[in-house]
Amino acid sequence: MPEGQQPNNDLIGWFKGAAHKAGLNPTQGQQLLDGYLQLSNESGQQATGNIETLAREGQETLQREYGNAYSDKVEAGNAVLSEFGTENLATIQLADGRNLGDHPDFVKTIVNVSDFIRGKIGEDTIEGIKSSGAMTPNEAQEKLNQVKRINGPFWNKSDPEHNWAVQEALRLQHMITPS
Numbered sequence: 671m672p673e674g675q676q677p678n679n680d681l682i683g684w685f686k687g688a689a690h691k692a693g694l695n696p697t698q699g700q701q702l703l704d705g706y707l708q709l710s711n712e713s714g715q716q717a718t719g720n721i722e723t724l725a726r727e728g729q730e731t732l733q734r735e736y737g738n739a740y741s742d743k744v745e746a747g748n749a750v751l752s753e754f755g756t757e758n759l760a761t762i763q764l765a766d767g768r769n770l771g772d773h774p775d776f777v778k779t780i781v782n783v784s785d786f787i788r789g790k791i792g793e794d795t796i797e798g799i800k801s802s803g804a805m806t807p808n809e810a811q812e813k814l815n816q817v818k819r820i821n822g823p824f825w826n827k828s829d830p831e832h833n834w835a836v837q838e839a840l841r842l843q844h845m846i847t848p849s
Contacts, residue, residue, distance in 0.1 A: 685699075685703060685706075686699070689702065689703075718767075720766075720767065721766070721767040721768055724766060724767070724768050724772070725768055725769075725772040728768075728772055728773060728774040728777070729772075729774075731774045732744075732774050732777055732778070735778075735806065735807070735808075736781075736806045736807075737804075737805070737806055737807045737810070737845060737846075737848065738804040738805065738845055738848070739804040739805050739806045739809070741804075742804050743781045743784075743806070744777070744781075746781060746784035746785070746788070747777055747780040747781040747783075747784055749784065750780050750783050750784045750787070751771075751780055754783075759771075760776075804845075805842075805845055807845060807846045807847075810842045810843075810845035810846045811842075811846055813842050814839060814842040814843060814846065817835050817838050817839050817842065818835075818839055822835065823835040824836060824839060
């Protein structure tokens with residue numbers, strides 16, 4: 671066995687029997703076993719790389735979707751998991767090898783639960799849910815639409831709130847399309 675690997679006695683027993691039945695001499699059997707172990711090790715490394723890629727891509731998707739609010743959203747989701755989830759819920763392994771907590775759809779679901787709780791019950795009802803006030807690009811777009819409503823102060827230079835509306839529109843636009 672390669673260094674650091676534990677032998678699987680059932681597999682080794684089966685392999686010895688099959689090699690003997692096939693008429694392989696000890697050198698041939700060892701070479702075949704070495705080749706199998708190398709292939710198995712390379713497949714495991716490739717699978718680990720694929721899992722890491724999927725997890726990274728999921729995180730990047732969420733970062734694009736949540737924009738500046740990414741950290742707030744993830745912290746709020748973690749607080750919901752901590753309060754309502756079972757101990758190892760986020761580490762359940764999916765068929766593609768990722769942990770459940772690395773799947774963007776799961777993260778979005780937990781974040782949506784957090785948003786619902788905060789909207790219906792109140793901001794500080796779950797320990798650990800604190801917010802910096804950052805908005806997702808979609809939330810910023812909705813707010814921008816309100817600020818730039820027709821006949822609002824944004825469009826009327828003589829309105830006392832015009833300068834505020836213009837500055838607020840610029841701030842919100844930056845949240846939607848950061849430089």
